[in-house]
Amino acid sequence: MEKKKGLSLQTILTIAGIALIYLLAFLLDRIPGVPIMLTTVLRKGAIYSLVAVSMNLLNGFTGLFSLGQAGFMLVGAYTFAAINISSGIRSTVYQYYDPLLKFSLTETLQNALGSTAGTVLGVFVSLLLAGLLAAVLAYLIGLPVLKLKSDYLAIATLGFAEIIRALVQLEAFAPVTNGSQLLRGFPYFTDTFMPFVIVGICIAVVVLLINSTYGRAFKAIRDDEIAAEAMGINLAHHKRMAFIISSFFAGISGALLAMYQTTVQANTFKSAMTYEILLIVVIGGIGSISGSCIGSFLFIACSEWWLRFLDNETYIGAFKVPLLRTGFRMVVFSVVIMIVVLFFRKGIMGTREISLAGLADRLRKESVKGGKEA
């Protein structure tokens, strides 16, 4: 009984906490004079949260070490862009090619349903399609790749991600992908609330999945494949599902990134991006959803804002501050990941999740303990 009571308190506190975050995001869009850096960090951080969670679902919860995330994001981003380029500037965007897709999903829906409803539905359907195409591709790649284990799987997925990036830039696909030129002219967002809502829904789905019997099977596979198989868990099926679901959400986050950047270019989705996401997952804690979210906001804040100064040559009077120059930020990041891997292997959260009730409980226990000792 006690257990149940604690759970409901935790649920209430969690819902309250989440509501507060959304209220703040909502208000932020309406307050003038918010530093642009803050909104950048929040928007990009939210998008990275989703892809970090999707990677964590695979690496942290199913124990499949995959490095294909950037590739699936790319598929999502290109899908979203290609089906939504507005007719007005299509010929300018596809400067050198004859565009194959001569429609814009969002525009069509806008004409049919009116501006607001059309945009919402159009973006929603496009995001879903972006995720689905990434998922289909994951299914195909998974057929040969998921037979591999640990580092071999990592190398193979990394390879496939690079192959995707190369294919997209191929001349033959240019009528859709615009070759190595960028795609633009699709719907984007100018607020913080909308990405928060979409990312929130997606992460909620992942959380529900992880806490279902299905998720328990994923964790069993992570802990001991042979025992999981002996318990009747179909390894191939569950690994495939984890891979597909993870890629689905990576695809959606890729599409969101496209919306955030307002343009898409294949070169954004290099393997360096996958490493960034891996860094976030490791710093946040492999096997912790809230850890991945905290990690991604922290990482984006550092790379976009707080540690920017490392890349700028700085003079104090006539004295040139040593080491500060373009690229030094990456050196610092590399040192940070080495320190994390060597000394804080569990990251910020380990495998735990943030829980306000748990936090309150711990504080109470500490004070009780303190009282007893005194």
Add this chain to the structure above:
Amino acid sequence: MRNILEIKNLVVTYGGIEAVKGIDLKVEEGKIVTLIGSNGAGKSTTLKAIAGLVRPKTGEILFDGAELAGKSTDQIVSSGVTLVPEGRRVFENLTVAENLRIGAYLRKDSLADDLARVYDLFPRLKEREWQQAGTLSGGEQQMLAVGRALMARPKLIMMDEPSLGLAPIVVRGIFEIIREINRQGITVLLIEQNANMALKVADWAYVMQTGSILMQGSGKELAANEEVKAAYLGTAK
């Protein structure tokens, strides 16, 4: 009594090397049957073949009259055969309760009765219900491994060296449990290097050597057999 499991001419190979060389084996319903033998005799391989974890090259594995060879492990588990793997292999980062629920992964009905039954059998697990399995002692992990397998509601439970790496007093406890499980009507197929204990609890026993069955008999008979004594019980002739 009828045979719940019947193996005919089972051959299992690992990359061309025959680990099991055409054995015949019968397990009567409601009995404890043990398979003893030294390292590399092919005991574990036999169990893995029954559980579908390795594919037999030739031979028949009949369970309740249905052919198991060639079926996948999940199909085999749902037909009523579970394996307690060698070395316990609990899911270390999951709680005791989660471990038990994984054992019943393929069942869709209510688990409350079975959880109660397992906790009844192992009160220690009830105490540690919310603890991570990795923090349990070796003996407790073995209890969990057995409890997890019971959650699938098996007709036949196969145990691969449940006494491995456990203190003698814990081993005695485990064998008590094996008897108790059997009393509740579950057939047990047991692999052991601890032949002494195994022969004591077993109704029927097989001795395996380098992939073949050397002899068989009731537990008592084999325990008294001079050859078995010399080779597996550590008593001089």
